[in-house]
Amino acid sequence: xxxxxxxxxxxxxxxxxxxxxxxxxxxxxxxxxxxxxxxxxxxxxxxxxxxxxxxxxxxxxxxxxxxxxxxxxxxxxxxxxxxxxxxxxxxxxxxxxxxxxxxxxxxxxxxxxxxxxxxxxxxxxxxxxxxxxxxxxxxxxxxxxxxxxxxxxxxxxxxxxxxxxxxxxxxxxxxxxxxxxxxxxxxxxxxxxxxxxxxxxxxxxxxxxxxxxxxxxxxxxxxxxxxxxxxxxxxxxxxxxxxxxxxxxxxxxxxxxxxxxxxxxxxxxxxxxxxxxxxxxxxxxxxxxxxxxxxxxxxxxxxxxxxxxxxxxxxxxxxxxxxxxxxxxxxxxxxxxxxxxxxxxxxxxxxxxxxxxxxxxxxxxxxxxxxxxxxxxxxxxxxxxxxxxxxxxxxxxxxxxxxxxxxxxxxxxxxxxxxx
Amino acid sequence: xxxxxxxxxxxxxxxxxxxxxxxxxxxxxxxxxxxxxxxxxxxxxxxxxxxxxxxxxxxxxxxxxxxxxxxxxxxxxxxxxxxxxxxxxxxxxxxxxxxxxxxxxxxxxxxxxxxxxxxxxxxxxxxxxxxxxxxxxxxxxxxxxxxxxxxxxxxxxxxxxxxxxxxxxxxxxxxxxxxxxxxxxxxxxxxxxxxxxxxxxxxxxxxxxxxxxxxxxxxxxxxxxxxxxxxxxxxxxxxxxxxxxxxxxxxxxxxxxxxxxxxxxxxx
Numbered sequence: 045x046x047x048x049x050x051x052x053x054x055x056x057x058x059x060x061x062x063x064x065x066x067x068x069x070x071x072x073x074x075x076x077x078x079x080x081x082x083x084x085x086x087x088x089x090x091x092x093x094x095x096x097x098x099x100x101x102x103x104x105x106x107x108x109x110x111x112x113x114x115x116x117x118x119x120x121x122x123x124x125x126x127x128x129x130x131x132x133x134x135x136x137x138x139x140x141x142x143x144x145x146x147x148x149x150x151x152x153x154x155x156x157x158x159x160x161x162x163x164x165x166x167x168x169x170x171x172x173x174x175x176x177x178x179x180x181x182x183x184x185x186x187x188x189x190x191x192x193x194x195x196x197x198x199x200x201x202x203x204x205x206x207x208x209x210x211x212x213x214x215x216x217x218x219x220x221x222x223x224x225x226x227x228x229x230x231x232x233x234x235x236x237x238x239x240x241x242x243x244x245x246x247x248x249x250x251x252x253x254x255x256x257x258x259x260x261x262x263x264x265x266x267x268x269x270x271x272x273x274x275x276x277x278x279x280x281x282x283x284x285x286x287x288x289x290x291x292x293x294x295x296x297x298x299x300x301x302x303x304x305x306x307x308x309x310x311x312x313x314x315x316x317x318x319x320x321x322x323x324x325x326x327x328x329x330x331x332x333x334x335x336x337x338x339x340x341x342x343x344x345x346x347x348x349x350x351x352x353x354x355x356x357x358x359x360x361x362x363x364x365x366x367x368x369x370x371x372x373x374x375x376x377x378x379x380x381x382x383x384x385x386x387x388x389x390x391x392x393x394x395x396x397x398x399x400x401x402x403x404x405x406x407x408x409x410x411x412x413x414x415x416x417x418x419x420x421x422x423x424x425x426x427x428x429x430x431x432x433x434x435x436x437x438x439x440x441x442x443x444x445x446x447x448x449x450x451x452x453x454x455x456x457x458x459x460x461x462x463x464x
Numbered sequence: 465x466x467x468x469x470x471x472x473x474x475x476x477x478x479x480x481x482x483x484x485x486x487x488x489x490x491x492x493x494x495x496x497x498x499x500x501x502x503x504x505x506x507x508x509x510x511x512x513x514x515x516x517x518x519x520x521x522x523x524x525x526x527x528x529x530x531x532x533x534x535x536x537x538x539x540x541x542x543x544x545x546x547x548x549x550x551x552x553x554x555x556x557x558x559x560x561x562x563x564x565x566x567x568x569x570x571x572x573x574x575x576x577x578x579x580x581x582x583x584x585x586x587x588x589x590x591x592x593x594x595x596x597x598x599x600x601x602x603x604x605x606x607x608x609x610x611x612x613x614x615x616x617x618x619x620x621x622x623x624x625x626x627x628x629x630x631x632x633x634x635x636x637x638x639x640x641x642x643x644x645x646x647x648x649x650x651x652x653x654x655x656x657x658x659x660x661x662x663x664x665x666x667x668x669x670x671x672x673x674x675x676x677x678x679x680x681x682x683x684x685x686x687x688x689x690x691x692x693x694x695x696x697x698x699x700x701x702x703x704x705x706x707x708x709x710x711x712x713x714x715x716x717x718x719x720x721x722x723x724x725x726x727x728x729x730x731x732x
Contacts, residue, residue, distance in 0.1 A: 361551035364521055365609075369565040369616050370541030379564070383555040460554035463598035 046120070046236060047104050054103075058096045066092065102246060108238050109245035120236035123177040124149050127159065128217035132228060133201040134168045136191040140200070141166035145183055148174040149217060149232040152240070167191045173230075178239050180231040182223065199226055244430040249437075252430040261431070262422060264414045270438060273408065273416040276332070277400045277446075280339020284396060288344045289389060292351025293381070309348055317342035317403040321410055330411035335404065342403045343396040350392020354385025387461040390454040397450055401443045416442075466532050468495040468518070468620055468652060474526030475513055475678075486677035487513045488524070493671070493680065495654070497619075500646050500689050502655045502667030504713065506720045510678020511656050515622050518654065519545050532619065541565060544618030546609050546626040552597045558584070558608050559593040565616025576615065583611040586648070587641065603634035607641065614649060623655040627662065639665055639697055647693045660713050664688050664706065665697055672713060674720055682716065684709070 080086040106114040110122050129146040143164055150156050158172040167190035175181035185199065186192040200206060202213040202220045212221045218232040240248065257266045264272075294301035295309070320338055328334035358381060366380045408417025416439050423431035454461065475488040487510045495501055503511045516522045517529065520539040529536040531543065544565075545551075552561055560567075562583060566576035584590050587607035589600075597605055606626055613621055623642075627635045639662060646653055657663050663670050668689045674681035686709070692700045700706065 359550045361547040361549075362553065364519065364539065365545060365547060365551040365612075366564070366568075367521075367539035368519060368541070368543060368545040368618075368622075369568060369612070371564075371568045375568050379568075380553065383553070386555075460596065460598050463554055 047108055050107075051100065051104060054096075054100050058093070058100075062090070062092045062096070105243070105246055108236065109240070109243055109248075110237050111245040111247060113245075113247055122237055123235040124217040124232045125151065125177060126217070128215070128232075130203050130213075130215040130220060130230075132168070132185055132199050133204070134186070134189065134191075134197045135200050136167065136195065136197040139167065139191075141168040143168035143170045143185065143189070145171045145173065145185060145228070145230070147172075147181070147217070147230055147232070150174060150176060152176045152178070163188070167197075175230060175232055177232060178234055180229055182227050182229045184227060193226060199228060202228065241427055241429060244433065249430045249433050252428075253434045253438075256431065256434065261419055262414075266419075269414050269419045270416055270442065272412075272414045273401075273404050274442065276335045276339055276404050276415070277397065280336045280404070281343045281393075281396055281400050283336070283340045284343025284400075285347045285393065287340075288347030289351045291344075292348040292353075293355055293377075293385075295348065296352045296355025296385075297381075305348075309345055309352075312341075313345045313349060317399065318406050321407055324407075325411065335407050335412070338407055339400045339403055342399050346392050346396040346399060347389070350388050350395075351385060354388030355381055357388060358384045386458045387454075390450070390458055390461070394447060394450045394454070397446050398443065401439075401446060405439055466497045467499075468493075469530045470494070470514075470518070470527070471529070472527040473514070473517065473524050473529060475510070475517065475522070476525045488517075489677035489679050491527070491678070491680055495620075495652055495669075497652055498650045500653045500655070500666065500668040502657060502663040502670050503673060504657065504660060504663045504670065504717065505673035505678075505681075506675055506717050506724065508678075508724065509673040509675040509720070511673050512624060513678065514673075515624055515654065515656055518620070519543055519622050541569070541616055542619045544613035544616055544621050546606075546613050546621065546623045548625045549602065549605065549629045552605055552608055552612070554596065554598050556597070557593065558589060558595055558597060558600070561597055561608055562593075562611045562615050564612060580611075580615055583615050586645070587611045601634075603630050603638060606630065606638060610641070610645065614645065614651075618651070620652045620654065623653065625656055625658060628658060635662075636697060640692070642666055643689060643693050646689075660710050660717070661701070663713075664709055665692055665700060670713075672716060675724060681720075 074086050074088065077083060077086045103114065103118070105111070107118055108120050110119050127146065127148055129144050131142050131144050133140055133142050143166070144161070146159055146161050148156050148158060156174055158174050161170045161172045163169040168185070169188045169190070171183055171185050171188065173181055173183055186197050189197060191197045199222060202222075203215055205213045207213050207220075207222050209222050209224055209226055212219055215230075218230060221229045221231065223229050244252075253266075260266060261269060291301075291305060291309075295305050296302075317338060320341060324334045324338045324341075328337055362380055362384065363376065366376050371379065404415070405417035408415035409421045412418035416435055420432045420435035420439075423429075423435065470491060470493040473488055473491040474486075476484060476486050478484045491510075491514060493501075503514070505511045513522065517524050518536065520536050520543065536543075553564070556564070559580060563573075563576055563580045566580075581590070581593075584593050587610055589604060589607055589611070592600060592604065597608060600608065609626065626642075627638050630638060642653075642655070643666065645651075655663075655666055657666070664686060665688050667684075667686055670684040670686055671680050672682045672684075673679065688700050688703065688706065691703065
């Protein structure tokens with residue numbers, strides 16, 4: 045909740061500051077338009093907003109994980125760490141005695157010994173214990189006392205404040221709650237930061253990335269994991285396109301093919317490839333072939349439909365013109381139908397690559413011994429959240445890279461797209 | 465026997481809702497080699513259907529269609545077609561578009577290169593031959609379409625409103641170009657148009673078609689095309705016969721349109 049409010053605040057503040065500073069600095073044609081609300085072509089991404097947006101994400105990430113990358117005063121309140129103590133008052137047989145409980149609150153990765161304390165006077169003796177951050181500890185204060193709970197000793201106050209069972213008292217570095225059975229439970233204050241278990245700091249993720257890049261993960265190097273995923277996508281997509289494109293052409297050119305394959309394609313199109321994973325595993329096992337067949341199926345229908353609409357999208361005048369110029373059917377195919385359908389096929393290929401990339405990660409989540417999806421799933425089982433986040437970022441970067449590459453190839457190979 | 469002979473052509477097809485359309489009925493027409501025919505008519509009179517049948521894209525349901533003594537059964541390089549727009553191949557340069565016909569026929573480049581250059585000269589696109597067609601303006605694209613059709617050396621050129629999408633000035637220039645090409649190449653040309661002026665200017669012969677069923681209504685022999693070759697077309701329009709002819713044909717077509725709309729004349 046607090047990060048969200050902060051995010052909205054930064055969003056609004058940045059908006060007012062940036063628009064005030066930038067003013068009407070642009071002087072091109074679009075900047076002269078008075079009707080911009082509703083004119084999509086007049087909406088251009090604000091570069092400053094983009095930069096601030098990304099920086100804000102990292103800032104919030106750093107703030108709420110206590111990152112060393114940002115100055116300390118920007119950190120959200122950290123969880124308590126160090127030594128603290130509180131006193132409890134016990135009553136037994138009409139007598140009352142105080143004793144101190146000393147706590148070491150330590151990061152979860154460490155395991156220090158409790159400090160040594162003197163037992164002190166009276167029937168209640170001083171106690172000492174340790175507790176990890178974000179955890180809590182029940183202290184059986186009576187266990188070393190002269191009169192224990194079973195002898196009738198009752199904790200009646202913490203730091204002098206009277207307390208009943210179920211009640212809570214604030215103490216230095218946290219709070220103490222008296223359990224239903226009368227045992228004090230110390231909860232060190234959590235602060236506002238996220239536990240590393242849920243969200244590690246950016247530098248942890250980065251150093252973990254470097255470590256995995258150097259040492260690998262689960263018998264395979266990082267590049268092998270990513271490479272396996274990419275390899276599956278490329279091979280699956282290749283075969284999907286190899287079968288799907290001719291199938292789409294046939295459906296666009298022949299009544300019989302259209303009639304025969306329409307029900308199959310139209311049925312398979314809305315089936316999410318992820319829903320096929322169980323069946324593919326039953327049929328082909330969890331090995332390489334199963335995954336490639338899954339990706340093949342994911343790409344097949346998309347490519348077939350793209351090729352089909354590429355054929356149906358050809359202006360009939362072009363076909364008539366080609367025939368009138370003496371082209372044969374094969375020449376029409378080679379010189380008109382195929383080039384004319386390339387823009388559609390490229391659009392389909394971009395979609396198919398995206399779907400395949402998503403599907404391969406999901407398939408690897410289910411079962412694999414290497415791959416990006418397997419990496420994050422295994423890491424999650426061992427609560428290595430930093431590896432999970434690293435994996436998600438790498439998967440995103442690669443997915444983005446694939447899309448960029450396809451767009452680049454499209455511009456290079458189909459320069460006439462959208463110009464007809 | 466040379467020339468195009470259309471004999472008693474009919475075309476009737478059924479509609480999905482059970483009705484039937486008589487698109488053409490008993491259309492007969494003989495076209496000598498080198499004749500320039502323009503076809504006018506209200507929408508739905510079957511003029512595009514007629515052109516598509518001559519091109520071989522549609523099969524008639526009755527009648528006979530002969531070119532140079534051979535029956536027309538499908539599209540062929542002997543009948544070239546120029547479309548209104550969108551028929552150029554965007555993935556090819558201007559030169560590749562124009563040389564498409566000879567290339568498909570498997571001719572070596574040395575055979576057609578000089579002719580392609582010559583045609584690009586005639587249509588004024590010599591400097592644009594390496595450009596992609598999508599880089600050209602609409603008028604230039606239509607000139608490419610004309611050159612592409614001519615490069616294939618057809619016996620008959622069929623034009624389906626080739627200038628319909630152009631602005632008025634470009635259109636006038638293109639009309640002169642069509643006349644020039646007609647005279648220089650001596651091709652038989654059938655031109656479909658919506659513009660009465662264009663039909664008058666570009667028609668040695670002109671037929672007006674009537675709808676429901678599509679048929680030839682009136683035929684004219686006109687002097688304007690011959691006068692317009694190499695001349696200023698605006699001068700041709702000042703010819704004393706031009707305006708009366710235009711008015712006559714316009715009111716003829718107007719009457720047909722009103723008939724289609726089911727209106728009754730409220731005569732005085």
